Amino acid sequence: xxxxxxxxxxxxxxxxxxxxxxxxxxxxxxxxxxxxxxxxxxxxxxxxxxxxxxxxxxxxxxxxxxxxxxxxxxxxxxxxxxxxxxxxxxxxxxxxxxxxxxxxxxxxxxxxxxxxxxxxxxxxxxxxxxxxxxxxxxxxxxxxxxxxxxxxxxxxxxxxxxxxxxxxxxxxxxxxxxxxxxxxxxxxxxxxxxxxxxxxxxxxxxxxxxxxxxxxxxxxxxxxxxxxxxxxxxxxxxxxxxxxxxxxxxxxxxxxxxxxxxxxxxxxxxxxxxxxxxxxxxxxxxxxxxxxxxxxxxxxxxxxxxxxxxxxxxxxxxxxxxxxxxxxxxxxxxxxxxxxxxxxxxxxxxxxxxxxxxxxxxxxxxxxxxxxxxxxxxxxxxxxxxxxxxxxxxxxxxxxxx
Numbered sequence: 001x002x003x004x005x006x007x008x009x010x011x012x013x014x015x016x017x018x019x020x021x022x023x024x025x026x027x028x029x030x031x032x033x034x035x036x037x038x039x040x041x042x043x044x045x046x047x048x049x050x051x052x053x054x055x056x057x058x059x060x061x062x063x064x065x066x067x068x069x070x071x072x073x074x075x076x077x078x079x080x081x082x083x084x085x086x087x088x089x090x091x092x093x094x095x096x097x098x099x100x101x102x103x104x105x106x107x108x109x110x111x112x113x114x115x116x117x118x119x120x121x122x123x124x125x126x127x128x129x130x131x132x133x134x135x136x137x138x139x140x141x142x143x144x145x146x147x148x149x150x151x152x153x154x155x156x157x158x159x160x161x162x163x164x165x166x167x168x169x170x171x172x173x174x175x176x177x178x179x180x181x182x183x184x185x186x187x188x189x190x191x192x193x194x195x196x197x198x199x200x201x202x203x204x205x206x207x208x209x210x211x212x213x214x215x216x217x218x219x220x221x222x223x224x225x226x227x228x229x230x231x232x233x234x235x236x237x238x239x240x241x242x243x244x245x246x247x248x249x250x251x252x253x254x255x256x257x258x259x260x261x262x263x264x265x266x267x268x269x270x271x272x273x274x275x276x277x278x279x280x281x282x283x284x285x286x287x288x289x290x291x292x293x294x295x296x297x298x299x300x301x302x303x304x305x306x307x308x309x310x311x312x313x314x315x316x317x318x319x320x321x322x323x324x325x326x327x328x329x330x331x332x333x334x335x336x337x338x339x340x341x342x343x344x345x346x347x348x349x350x351x352x353x354x355x356x357x358x359x360x361x362x363x364x365x366x367x368x369x370x371x372x373x374x375x376x377x378x379x380x381x382x383x384x385x386x387x388x389x390x391x392x393x394x395x396x397x398x399x400x401x402x
Contacts, residue, residue: 001106001107001108002105002106002107002108002270003105003106003270003271003284004101004102004103004105004106004268004269004270004284004285005105005268005269005270005271005274005281005282005283005284005285005402006266006267006268006281006282006283006284006285006368006372006399007043007267007268007269007274007277007279007280007281007282008039008042008043008266008267008279008282009189009264009265009266009267009282009365009368009369009372009373010035010038010039010042010189010190010191010264010265010369011035011189011190011191011262011263011264011265011362011365011366011369012031012034012035012190012191012192012193012202012262012263012264013190013192013193013202013203013204013205013206013262014205014206014207014258014260014261014262014356014357014359015122015193015202015206015207015260015261015262016122016206016207016258016259016260016261016357017120017121017122017258017259017260017261017357017359018122018259019122021122021206021260021261022193022201022202022206023120023122023193023201023202023261023262024120024122024123024261025195025201026120026193026201026261027063027120027123028057028063028064028068028118028119028120028123028124029063029068029071029072029075030193031118031120031193031261031262031263032055032068032069032072032076032116032118032263033072033075033076034191034193034194034263035116035118035191035263035264035265036053036072036073036076036078036114036116036265037076037077038191038265039114039265039267040076040077040078043267043277043279044277044278045078045277046079047077047078047079047082048078048079048081048082049111049112049273049276049277050073050078050082050112050113050114051082051104051110051111051112051113052082052083052084052085052101052104052110052113052114053069053070053072053073053078053082053083053084053085053113053114053116054069054084054085054086054087054097054100054101054113054114054115054116055068055069055072055084055085055086055087055097055115055116055117055118055361056086056087056088056089056092056093056094056095056096056097056116056117056118056360056361056362056364056365057086057087057088057093057117057118057119057361058088058090058091058093058119058129058360058361059119059124059125059126059127059128059129059360059361060086060088060129061124061128061129062123062124062128063120063123063124064118064119064120064123064124067084067085067086068084068086068118069084069085069086070083070084070085070086071084072084072118087100088361089290089389089393089395090360090389090390090391090393091326091328091358091360091363091364091387091388091389091390092290092364092387092389092393092394092395093117093360093361093364094115094116094117094264094361094362094363094364094365094366094367094368095363095364095365095367095368095385095386095387095395095397096290096364096395097115097116097117097364097365098115098116098266098268098285098364098365098368098397099115099285099288099395099397100115101113101114101115101266101268102115102268102285102288105268105269105270105273106285111269111270111272111273111276112267112268112269112270112273112277113268113269114265114266114267114268115265115266115268115365116263116264116265116266116362116365117263117264117359117361117362117363117364117365117366118262118263118264118359118361118362119261119262119263119359119360119361119362120261120359121259121260121261121359121360122259122261123261126259126360133145133390133391143295143296143391143392144236144237144239144240144295144296145236145295146228146233146236146237146296146298147224147227147231147233148298148299148328148329148390149223149224149227149251149256149329150224150227150228150233150234150236150237150247151237151296151297151298151299152224152251152256152299152328152329152330152331152332153222153224153228153237153247153248153249153250153251153331154237154240154241154244154247154296154297155297155299155300155329155331155332155335156248156250156251156331156334157244157246157247157248158241158243158244158297159331159334159335159338161250161330161331161334161335162248162250163222163248163250164214165250165330165334166250166251166255166329166330166331166334167214167217167218167254167255167330168214169255169330169333169334169354170212170217170254170255170330170354170355171212171213171214171217172344173327173330173348173351173352173354173355174208174209174210174212174351174354174355175210175351176348176349176350176351176352176355177205177208177210177350177351177352177355177356178208178210178351178355179350179351180349180350180351181204181205181208185350185373185374185377186205186350186370186373188373188376189369189370189373190203190204205260205356205357207258207260207355207356207357208351208355208356209254209355212254216254217252217254217255220252220253220254221252222249222250222251222252223249223251223252223253223256224249224251225249228247228249234246234247236296237296240296240297241296241297250331251329251330251331254354255329255330255354256328256329256330256354257326257327257328257329257352257353257354257357257358258353258354258355258356258357258358259357259358260356260357260358260359261359262357262359262362262366263359263362264362264365264366264369265365266365266368266369267279268285281402282372282376282401282402283372283375283399283400283401283402284399284400284402285397285398285399286313286382286398286399286400287309287312287313287315287397287398288309288395288396288397288398289305289308289309289312289395289396290305290393290394290395291304291305291308291393291394292392292393293305293392293393293394294392295391295392296392297392298388298390298391298392299328299329299331299332299388300332300335300388300394301387301388301389301392301393301394301395302325302326302332302336302386302387302388302394302396303335303336303339303340303394304394305386305393305394305395305396306336306340306384306386306394306396308396309384309396309397309398313398315398317340317342319382320346320382320383320384320398321346321375321378321380321381321382321383322346322347322349322371322374322375322378322380322382322383322384323336323342323346323347323348323383323384323385323386324347324348324352324367324368324370324371324383324384324385324386325347325348325352325386325387326352326353326358326363326364326367326386326387326388327348327352327353327354327355327358328353328358328387328388330354332388333347333348333352336386349374350370350374363387364385364387364395367385367387368385368397368399371383371385371399372399372401375399375401376401380401381400381401382398382399382400382401383398383399384396384397384398385397385398385399
């Protein structure tokens with residue numbers, strides 16, 4: 001089996017996912033093209049060298065529909081012979097796109113591929129593509145469907161995380177993200193988004209709130225109380241987990257992932273392909289895995305898939321120098337830390353989605369790039385990237401610096 005190497009990783013800044021966000025005027029296609037053109041230009045590609053473009057997109061409807069990957073490859077100037085495919089595994093779509101590209105290389109079917117993702121959450125709202133899971137009793141009832149925020153509060157309740165615990169984690173995420181920007185840690189991978197005249201629209205993540213402290217977060221009301229109590233989902237949570245008496249609602253906008261726009265792209269290829277384009281490998285994809293997890297708890301998939309991945313890779317936690325665990329909600333990361341008794345200094349060292357935002361289909365690819373940059377900056381060797389996923393799943397990837 002061939003090795004799959006990462007040659008480059010780029011991302012746009014994350015823009016606030018609201019009509020007044022800086023990237024709201026940019027189409028989904030425009031965001032994806034920005035990332036793809038950066039890969040093309042930075043690596044001196046003509047275009048046809050690329051065998052496939054794989055992009056995650058969680059709500060592929062309207063302007064984001066109709067196979068946004070193929071449309072983006074054409075618009076980015078890769079040529080008519082370069083195909084594209086859009087995939088959706090909810091929040092892990094971007095990381096799975098990287099994994100799918102790596103699998104193409106490892107199997108020997110392709111030599112050079114791009115995995116990435118895009119989401120314009122200010123233009124295409126969450127859930128715009130619909131789906132059976134929340135509304136069809138045939139799946140909603142046996143899976144104990146509940147909104148993710150209620151599931152996050154269920155995790156906090158079951159595993160003993162207080163409002164102070166989740167808020168303290170959120171404050172730390174903001175501090176780490178601000179430090180990362182101040183020290184230029186994202187400089188290698190960020191590509192500015194520009195308008196048709198070449199003027200920069202955004203060159204910095206704009207969701208961050210560096211001044212966040214425990215006092216400011218304490219003023220925010222828990223977001224999922226009404227949904228849980230009046231909507232009946234607290235009862236569903238207790239039915240699924242009768243060991244708890246009631247749900248303690250602790251999550252709010254300040255300790256949950258931010259709604260943002262953004263895109264990312266990761267160039268992956270064989271060693272021979274890298275030699276042909278004159279590029280040096282930066283890391284190799286050592287292993288990856290997916291798993292289904294308990295759907296009511298829903299967001300504990302990173303714990304389950306990490307166990308599976310380490311076993312398949314014949315590695316242990318001590319072999320991993322850095323962890324990137326998507327901050328969908330603070331309790332997700334706190335549970336991960338608790339389950340593995342990890343040193344908090346090894347996880348999300350540059351902040352995460354609470355501070356920076358979570359552009360659903362792109363986040364996984366962004367985290368892969370962040371992990372790669374941090375390995376190079378710190379001189380460390382291995383990183384594990386993982387995300388929780390709607391309906392109870394987990395995806396994880398181990399990369400190793402070369």
